[in-house]
Amino acid sequence: MRTLILGGDGFIGWPTALELSAAGHDVVIVDNLSRRRIDTELGVGSLTPIRPIEERIAAWREVTGREIRFAPCDVAQDFDRLVDILLREEPDAVVHLAEQRAAPYSMKSAATKRYTVDNNVNATHNLLAAIVESGVDPHVVHMGTMGVYGYGTAGVALPEGYLTVTTEGATGEPVSQEILYPTSPGSVYHMTKSLDQLLFAFYNRVDRLRITDLHQGIVWGTQTSETRRDDRLVNRFDYDGDYGTVLNRFLVEGVVGHPLTVNGTGGQTRAFIHIQNSVQCIRLAVEHPVAAGERVRIMNQMTETHRVRDLAAVVARITGATIQNVDNPRTEAAENELLVTNDHLLELGLEPIRLADGLLEEVTEIVRRNADRVDVSKIPSTSLWRRPSRLSAESVPR
DSSP, X not given: OXXXXXXXXXXXXXXXXXXXXHTTOEXXXXXXXXXXXXXXXXXXXXXXXXXXXXXXXXXXXXXXXXXXXXXXXXXXXXXXXXXXHHHHHOOSEEEEOOXXXXXHHHTSOHHHHHHHXXXXXXXXHHHHHHHHHHOOOOEEEEEEEGGGGOSSOOSSOBOSSEXXXXXXXXTSOEEEEEEEOOOOOSSHHHHHHHHHHHHHHHHHHHHOXXXXXXXEOXXXXXXXXXXXXXXXXXXXXXXXXXXXXXXXXXXXXXXXXXXXXXXXXXXXXXXXXXXXXXXXXXXXXXHSOOOTTOOOEEEEEOSEEEEHHHHHHHHHHHHOOOXXXXXXXXXXXXXXXXXXXXXXXXXXXXXXXXXXXXXXXXXXXXXXXXXXXXOGGGSSOOOOSSOOOSSOGGGSOO
């Protein structure tokens, strides 16, 4: 299958490109390399040294004999270029990862909030409108987030995207229907993914676009079976307060002797998935497309749930680090339960990798090898969800 990977140079996109190429797909990466520019903006890079995109692709060709092509394009801004790519390539599938992916970055300032909305919503809508404009019929596989559900304690297992509700009909009889599970985004980033859902539902209903939306948990780890094949293929490893996911960040803190910084009580329960499983799920979705006329398929992409404080305890045992509870910069429940169903991907063949499977030690070794690249000043999260008012109590008119 010919597959376009929008955002194919990123943390999920690059190993996905290799996974699909290794499986025999004809892969084209479409990217504007914005994640590399954000590194420069934030003054912090990946813990693992990332080669230029051209060198990455050349290394893959040298190691495997397989070709991955690169088509530069800002999906959120250059609609005509995107249409041209679709017409030229006529893809069977489009994997949509061309969105700013970090909740803390999306809450950092008014500028990053606006950028996240402009980039993410425009990228999604441009893709859908471009597919209609071009007349091609690819299966769209989108990387969503478990965060669209919110993190309150529902008391029941979260379904895969849809909820059956029963209301009273006009004559008093019960009427049942399925609706999208009500969203409760916890950041501007999560809000854009909630808006994506509405765009998908509209274009699926009106233009019959074929779409799979993967609601993914927090990704841990950095390497996959393909990125391990050569140092030039290594994947990103973000550890900073804006882009570093919680488990990877704990491992870096532990190795360099920094206390494990736990937000609030650490009672937040979250869904997790290893990067190898993440790319496996995307491949399974690509290789099992939805049929014409089928509603948007939503699949929960996760393998296990953990409380943040429990993860900190595991990392503390591995590294000997201390644990430090800090003020939570986020507006969120201090404690929550989380039950999730993920039957669809298990039925397609997902083979879950869990924290207990020993890969934490592999990740820890990667951190040790690159510990000299850690900038400890970039570890704390400085993005605040709730900012103090510029008006003091004394200045408020009475």
